[in-house]
Amino acid sequence: MFPSSPVTNHPHKSISRHFQPRSFIPLQQNILWKLEKGIVRNVTWHEDGTLVTLGVWGPGDIVGKAFSKIEPYEIECLTKVEVTIVPANEWYPLTEVLLAHLQQAEELMVIRSYKTVEIMLIKLLGWLAKKFGREVENGHLIDLRLTHQDIAEMLNSTRVTITRILTNLEERGLIDRLPLHRIVLKEEQIWHYEI
Amino acid sequence: MFPSSPVTNHPHKSISRHFQPRSFIPLQQNILWKLEKGIVRNVTWHEDGTLVTLGVWGPGDIVGKAFSKIEPYEIECLTKVEVTIVPANEWYPLTEVLLAHLQQAEELMVIRSYKTVEIMLIKLLGWLAKKFGREVENGHLIDLRLTHQDIAEMLNSTRVTITRILTNLEERGLIDRLPLHRIVLKEEQIWHYEI
Structure with missing residues (x-):
């Protein structure tokens, strides 16, 4: 069920996963990712393939498919990226994460x-x-x-x-x-x- | 403290307020407004006065300054509008309201x-x-x-x-x-x- 990627086990921390530049972060609906290192962008694209950037995120930011209803939708690594899973019981304060996404959308x-x-x-x-x-x-x-x-x-x-x-x-x-x-x-x- | 505008008292409902087209809804930081009738837009503008539309909202939608860090920021009525205050203890599920705003921002x-x-x-x-x-x-x-x-x-x-x-x-x-x-x-x- 879990896509293959290098996994590192930090003591006292969630398991972290590493991604190469231009790879996509998996989009399971119920998983939020916290960016530990690197930069990603959320993108969609038109039928002719034109890419549209919906957001750009870095260390400390939280990303996931749960925040968007846009289809298609991908989270693409612009650099080498390290992420950890945000456990479902630690999604709070989700309102702050959502406000950050809304703020960035308005700024863009x-x-x-x-x-x-x-x-x-x-x-x-x-x-x-x-x-x-x-x-x-x-x-x-x-x-x-x-x-x-x-x-x-x-x-x-x-x-x-x-x-x-x-x-x-x-x-x-x-x-x-x-x-x-x-x-x-x-x-x-x-x-x-x-x- | 409360700006003057016609106030109607619905039994079993929050007090509703009415606004004319092209008027602005007050922006107290701690108040969320539920649109009962009419259409509003959230706007900001450049230094040269160019207006930028951040969102368009109608009946059932919830709007307020709390959702944005953009300055300047106004909520302008496009039609006649009736709103009620969403009491602070009824702000839930705020995550759904925020998701709706984020969704619209991405669609725009x-x-x-x-x-x-x-x-x-x-x-x-x-x-x-x-x-x-x-x-x-x-x-x-x-x-x-x-x-x-x-x-x-x-x-x-x-x-x-x-x-x-x-x-x-x-x-x-x-x-x-x-x-x-x-x-x-x-x-x-x-x-x-x-x-």
Whole structure:
């Protein structure tokens, strides 16, 4: 019944499971997963295969099929991921988890409501830096290894458009692009999150 | 402390309050409102005043500031509205209310993710008909008195674009437009909701 994946037994902790980048976390209806390490995205897609990002989650966040009625629906690992099962008797305070999901959904709605993809992208980078980034010497580092396609799928845009805008932001000195798709937000007007 | 508005006392029911179209429902942090009649939308707006629709709610739905951390935030009546206060000890099952809000947020995200405003609008009309519409002789009636501007604000589009597409859909025989901004979805491919 349990899909095969490496299992580690932590003393005093729930059993943890590990997933590789681009793999999917199993979607049993009655299981909630707590993210211990790594980043996942909840996605759905149109009939033509166009992917739509419904959420992005990191360490400490709780994800599961129970929170969504969207079909199709998958939880995809963007990085290496370690999760533990949240036992059913520890689902509380579920209202807080649901509020976090609702809050993120609204934040993504607002980010995607701007008139140009450039403004959406600047808002998204600030939001990602606030949620998942860390301070470095010359700004805020987003180390999520997001491809331009991943970013396009967060903004309902295209890879070509995202590449063009990122190149432009770099030329203007607002961001640095490092190997492995890491991005540093250099200027306060970018990393200061305000949607 | 209580803002003035007409108050009606129903026996065996909570006190109900009435609001006119385009008025705002008070946002006390600890009050949830149950919609008895009418339609409201939750909105926020950008610094330039552009309105963003976060949700649309009708009879039986529960709304309140407690569900959102977005600022600014208002609950605006689209029609005449009657609400009752949900007493704090009757907030349960709050998880179901939260799931309904999360579900709608995801549905709106999917509707807005299509590549053209025409497809978004067709999906939105189907969604509105399913949620708020009723069957009539020649199709499904959406009687929400939504202006083209209201619809534009649900799709992050412009009034001019919405007017152009609605005119085109009517010319193609897919919808009828009636006085008072009512819309009839005539063809199954339109009113059959599938996002």
